[in-house]
Amino acid sequence: MTMKQNLHFVTLATIDLDATRAFYGALGWTPLIDVEDEIVFYQVAPGMVLGFFDAEKFGQDLAASTDHSRLGGVTLSHNVESPAEVHELTGSMAAAGGAVLKQPQAGQFGGIFHAHVQDPNGVIWEIAHNPGWHVDADGTVSFSEPTD
Amino acid sequence: MTMKQNLHFVTLATIDLDATRAFYGALGWTPLIDVEDEIVFYQVAPGMVLGFFDAEKFGQDLAASTDHSRLGGVTLSHNVESPAEVHELTGSMAAAGGAVLKQPQAGQFGGIFHAHVQDPNGVIWEIAHNPGWHVDADGTVSFSEPTD
Numbered sequence: 516m517t518m519k520q521n522l523h524f525v526t527l528a529t530i531d532l533d534a535t536r537a538f539y540g541a542l543g544w545t546p547l548i549d550v551e552d553e554i555v556f557y558q559v560a561p562g563m564v565l566g567f568f569d570a571e572k573f574g575q576d577l578a579a580s581t582d583h584s585r586l587g588g589v590t591l592s593h594n595v596e597s598p599a600e601v602h603e604l605t606g607s608m609a610a611a612g613g614a615v616l617k618q619p620q621a622g623q624f625g626g627i628f629h630a631h632v633q634d635p636n637g638v639i640w641e642i643a644h645n646p647g648w649h650v651d652a653d654g655t656v657s658f659s660e661p662t663d
Numbered sequence: 664m665t666m667k668q669n670l671h672f673v674t675l676a677t678i679d680l681d682a683t684r685a686f687y688g689a690l691g692w693t694p695l696i697d698v699e700d701e702i703v704f705y706q707v708a709p710g711m712v713l714g715f716f717d718a719e720k721f722g723q724d725l726a727a728s729t730d731h732s733r734l735g736g737v738t739l740s741h742n743v744e745s746p747a748e749v750h751e752l753t754g755s756m757a758a759a760g761g762a763v764l765k766q767p768q769a770g771q772f773g774g775i776f777h778a779h780v781q782d783p784n785g786v787i788w789e790i791a792h793n794p795g796w797h798v799d800a801d802g803t804v805s806f807s808e809p810t811d
Binding site for chain 1 (some may be wrong): 739741748
């Protein structure tokens, strides 16, 4: 069986659901489904949902021996229209309670201009202006190959 | 400035790009862009890209003090049409080199039937049949609230 090339949910462990709701709410996001003390879901692309799942339940759901309550090795990216908007949104995220890890600057890869901001869970958002990135009307993504 | 409710890229640190290519290739996936020794991108939803980024460069890109090379606190989900397909795809992923963390079974949350399989990077895929989940033609997701 092949696997359709589709991602349907990204689920992140959270140790503070209320801080998560406050942060994304301050940025203007509306939950798709919000379950007290358990999980909050946001639709973030056609057919795609981002969930923040109480860390204890996240661990129970996996039922694996490893500690999966700490976020690492993942970034989420959000593209904007210009370097000025990278500055502006980074400021808005800081005002909403985010921690700026990397101030707006030219990136090392891909010819982009970006910043990195942590949400209350420690998950890292890259806020980027990528002049070579484009989404067609049908949802097809194209962008230039990263050049160092 | 509000933040549009959109996720454009999910980027995961990988310590073995070739193992990543082999695993997803065995499942039938085609890269959107593949850069030797650096990153491989797959389009996984309209307007949305999943990237596997060489762990050393991932760390350089973040330029943060924390070690972000280890994956944790995140799962990616892929939904299929039936419990039988959960079994079938879990078997295909194991055959492709994935490690089955949780054999196909009823989940603790949300009324689903699922399995958990790690890819060569340790990232955890949930393969799920969720009878209450639906995507409209315009990409809008709906699903039942999780009930314990």
